[in-house]
Amino acid sequence: MAGVVIDVYFIDVNVSREVIGALAELLTDIERARADRYRFDDDRRRSIVARAATRRILSRFTGTAARELPIVEGEYGKPELAGGEIEFNASHSGDLVALAFAPQTPVGIDVERRRKLHDALALARRYFSEAELAFVEGAEDTGAAFFIVWTAKEAIVKASGKGIGASDLRGFTVPFGAAQLQLVTGAWSVAMLEPPMPGYHAALAARTGVEPVNQSTVDASSLL
Amino acid sequence: MNEQELREIVKRTLHRIAPEVDLDSIDGKTDLREEIDLDSMDLLNFFVALHEQLKVDIAETDYSRLTTLDGCVQYLREKTGAV
Numbered sequence: 001m002a003g004v005v006i007d008v009y010f011i012d013v014n015v016s017r018e019v020i021g022a023l024a025e026l027l028t029d030i031e032r033a034r035a036d037r038y039r040f041d042d043d044r045r046r047s048i049v050a051r052a053a054t055r056r057i058l059s060r061f062t063g064t065a066a067r068e069l070p071i072v073e074g075e076y077g078k079p080e081l082a083g084g085e086i087e088f089n090a091s092h093s094g095d096l097v098a099l100a101f102a103p104q105t106p107v108g109i110d111v112e113r114r115r116k117l118h119d120a121l122a123l124a125r126r127y128f129s130e131a132e133l134a135f136v137e138g139a140e141d142t143g144a145a146f147f148i149v150w151t152a153k154e155a156i157v158k159a160s161g162k163g164i165g166a167s168d169l170r171g172f173t174v175p176f177g178a179a180q181l182q183l184v185t186g187a188w189s190v191a192m193l194e195p196p197m198p199g200y201h202a203a204l205a206a207r208t209g210v211e212p213v214n215q216s217t218v219d220a221s222s223l224l
Numbered sequence: 225m226n227e228q229e230l231r232e233i234v235k236r237t238l239h240r241i242a243p244e245v246d247l248d249s250i251d252g253k254t255d256l257r258e259e260i261d262l263d264s265m266d267l268l269n270f271f272v273a274l275h276e277q278l279k280v281d282i283a284e285t286d287y288s289r290l291t292t293l294d295g296c297v298q299y300l301r302e303k304t305g306a307v
Contacts (some may be wrong), residue, residue, distance in 0.1 A: 033257070040244070043261035093263065112265060118240055118273045123265075126272055154264060164287065165262045 004105055006206055008215040009057065010196050011097040015048045015220040020045055022224050023052035026066045046092040049220055053099055054079075056223045061086045061101065062133050078161040089158055091202075096195055098202055105210055108159025110151045111195060111202040120146040127153070129173040146175045147201040152190045155205035159188060174203075183208050225306045234296045237273045241266055252294035266289070278304060299307060 001208035024032055027048065035047040058081060062069065070082040080087065088101045094113030101107070124136045124146060132149045139145030152174035156216065157167045174190055175182040181189040186208070193202040196217045204213065235247045245260050256262045262270070266279075271282050271290065280303040282290065290296045300306065 037258055038261055039259055040261075046261070079252060112263075117265075118269050119276075122276065123268060124271045126275075127268060157264075164268065164284070167284075169284075 003212075004100045004102055004210045005212045005214055006100055006204065007057075008109065008193060008204060008213055009053065009097075009099045010099075010111075010202075010215070010217045011049055011053050011099070011220050011223075012095055012129055012197070012217075013045050013097055013220065014095050015049075019221045019224065020048055023220065024048050026052040026055050026223075028067060036144060046097060050090045050092045050097045050099070051220070052210065053097060053220070053223050054088060057099065057101060058088065059085055061103075069208055072165070074161050076162045078158070090159070091154075094197075094200065096197060096200055098193070098195070100204055102206065102210065105207050106159050106161065108155040108157065108205040109193075109202065110154035110158060111193075111200060112151055112154075114143060114147055114199045116202060117143070117146070124149070127169045129170050131173045133174075135176050138206070143174070144201070145176070148192060148203075149174055150221075151201045151203035152184075152192065155203040156184060156188050156190055159205040159207075180208060225304060227301060228249055228305060230300055230306045231293070231294070231297050234274070234293060234300065237277055238270060238293075240273060241270045247293075250293060252297075253292055255291050256293070257291055274300070280304060 012041040031051050031102050035044050035150050038044040055069055058069050059066040072082050074080050086101055086103055088105050089107050089109045091098045091109050091111045095218055096111050098109050098111035100109040124133050128149055136142055136145040153169055172185050174184055177192050179192055181191040184190050188205050189208045190203055193204055195202045239247055242260055289299050
């Protein structure tokens, strides 16, 4: 996997209705129906921008028209491009969509808007390893520490293609806020990313041995 | 505790996680991830809060049963013995 470059994009979903409407044209009928099921405009907007941007960027990699790309679901429901030529992963929270793309190697990405949690320590006690829990409990800013660990764990779970329910979250410990990809288990590495907006946390996971990461911020209207 | 009381606890707990949602307008069979975009963290937050409220252990392998309001109530009925 030496020489593999992971492309990471952050996209602000705060764009006009006209842009959202035009981006929705890049979606399949099924994807548009799924987006329309959301009750709130914000959820719908995030869903449309994430999938339209995924299709547009995959189209640049493959040369296939965005709407024609065969995006299917893997065994545990992870969206993937049929054929596996390019692997990708998407996440959205608040006003941000985060996307990761890599040739023929799985990637996982998670972005979270920092928000008030019912009980971050209760969540950490249930789902974090002992070392991660100690990191959160000992941190001056418990919330920030929680989100640093959470995004790294979720990125790994997403890279593996398994859902939260099928993963042993307490069975591995992530590096705390490392900016470079660092080994977590025999198979996966994870790095913290710097989102382009304050109040957000993000992380990227990839197969161990995959290193270079290109991060950029994209204007949603440039995807049209 | 009867089923109606259990449903009210589930709704109240969910309201704390997603205060913007009018839970009375949500169909009990609707997948909460698809209609109000609850993500993994929101759901785990919800499950931990349910555990605290009802002292019910929710196994990771059961999470797929708790993604609708009706699914939550049914599952918690089984666990608490509510009628």
